[in-house]
Amino acid sequence: MQPAVLYTIRRAAVLFFVTLMLSQPLQALEQESVTASSPSAPESVQSTTATKEEFTAKLTAEQTCRRIGNKLGSVSVRECLDLDLQAAGGVSTLGTPILVKEFPPLPSREPQARVLLIGGIHGDEYSSVSVVFKWLKTLNAHHSGLFHWIVSPLVNPDGLLDFRPSQRMNARGVDLNRNFPTTDWQQESTDYWIRRTGRDKRRYPGPGPLSEPESQWVAKVIEQFKPNVIISVHAPYNVLDFDGPPVAPPRKLGHLYLDLMGTYPGSLGRYAGIIEGIPVITIELTYAGIMPTDHQIRKIWVDMVRWLSRNAHDRKPDTQIPALRSPASR
Numbered sequence: 001m002q003p004a005v006l007y008t009i010r011r012a013a014v015l016f017f018v019t020l021m022l023s024q025p026l027q028a029l030e031q032e033s034v035t036a037s038s039p040s041a042p043e044s045v046q047s048t049t050a051t052k053e054e055f056t057a058k059l060t061a062e063q064t065c066r067r068i069g070n071k072l073g074s075v076s077v078r079e080c081l082d083l084d085l086q087a088a089g090g091v092s093t094l095g096t097p098i099l100v101k102e103f104p105p106l107p108s109r110e111p112q113a114r115v116l117l118i119g120g121i122h123g124d125e126y127s128s129v130s131v132v133f134k135w136l137k138t139l140n141a142h143h144s145g146l147f148h149w150i151v152s153p154l155v156n157p158d159g160l161l162d163f164r165p166s167q168r169m170n171a172r173g174v175d176l177n178r179n180f181p182t183t184d185w186q187q188e189s190t191d192y193w194i195r196r197t198g199r200d201k202r203r204y205p206g207p208g209p210l211s212e213p214e215s216q217w218v219a220k221v222i223e224q225f226k227p228n229v230i231i232s233v234h235a236p237y238n239v240l241d242f243d244g245p246p247v248a249p250p251r252k253l254g255h256l257y258l259d260l261m262g263t264y265p266g267s268l269g270r271y272a273g274i275i276e277g278i279p280v281i282t283i284e285l286t287y288a289g290i291m292p293t294d295h296q297i298r299k300i301w302v303d304m305v306r307w308l309s310r311n312a313h314d315r316k317p318d319t320q321i322p323a324l325r326s327p328a329s330r
């Protein structure tokens with residue numbers, strides 16, 4: 001895609017979201033999303049005074065939902081559309097928005113902490129995307145303000161949507177989970193890739209740290225949102241991993257038990273957990289192509305929220321962090 005086109009898409013997405021942020025309180029967005037099951041919801045944009053650019057951005061988010069719904073057996077187009085996800089700044093290598101939803105602080109309570117939840121950083125780990133969609137649905141219905149969430153179910157849309165079969169890497173063949181700017185990236189990541197993986201294409205760390213728009217977006221959200229905990233969903237290692245400061249990691253979440261696997265050069269766990277000091281929970285679902293049972297999905301969620309409520313605390317309350325605007329507007 002031409003840089004000019006990419007720029008236009010990105011700018012449209014930014015304008016759309018900034019206008020939304022300015023024109024109504026975030027709480028109103030929350031209310032809308034809960035009742036967004038009415039079939040006329042997508043058309044509501046047309047009936048307002050939305051500019052052409054805003055409408056384009058909305059269409060782009062909708063088109064992305066259609067592509068996701070058509071690709072994943074466990075997420076329907078309707079289900080995705082009803083979540084009213086935003087094309088809020090992140091754009092993939094091939095120009096697809098990285099959809100995101102913020103569940104902001106509610107007037108009734110100060111959130112205990114900020115939590116960033118992401119899925120699908122590896123495009124062929126289908127269940128990691130679908131499960132985050134299920135939790136989005138839960139949050140949409142039950143967001144209580146206990147935490148301030150930013151949720152992005154598919155960080156690597158190109159890997160999932162633009163390849164047959166879907167691939168782990170992004171469209172430029174980079175393993176995004178090896179592309180984060182860990183210390184001595186140049187030396188360590190490339191060395192590790194050559195010596196330890198034998199130049200495994202699936203684990204190519206990229207030409208440089210944060211060389212990819214998808215990893216750049218995640219890093220900027222981390223920088224701006226300042227999450228107190230990051231949860232990243234993967235598959236299929238059937239385990240729970242934890243990186244970061246010495247808080248008590250969850251012993252288990254649902255059917256997944258803690259097994260500290262260590263980190264890799266350029267991985268999110270090493271970057272955010274070890275270097276930035278943010279607890280990173282990595283959920284490795286049992287299968288990439290088979291969903292956990294509904295019971296298992298619920299149980300992981302309940303255990304996760306319970307662990308968060310005991311362990312995730314924001315020492316410096318800062319509920320006005322412009323989480324989604326700033327990454328895109330830079």
Ligand SMILES: [Zn+2]
Pocket residue numbers: 122125234235
């Ligand atoms: Zn993975």
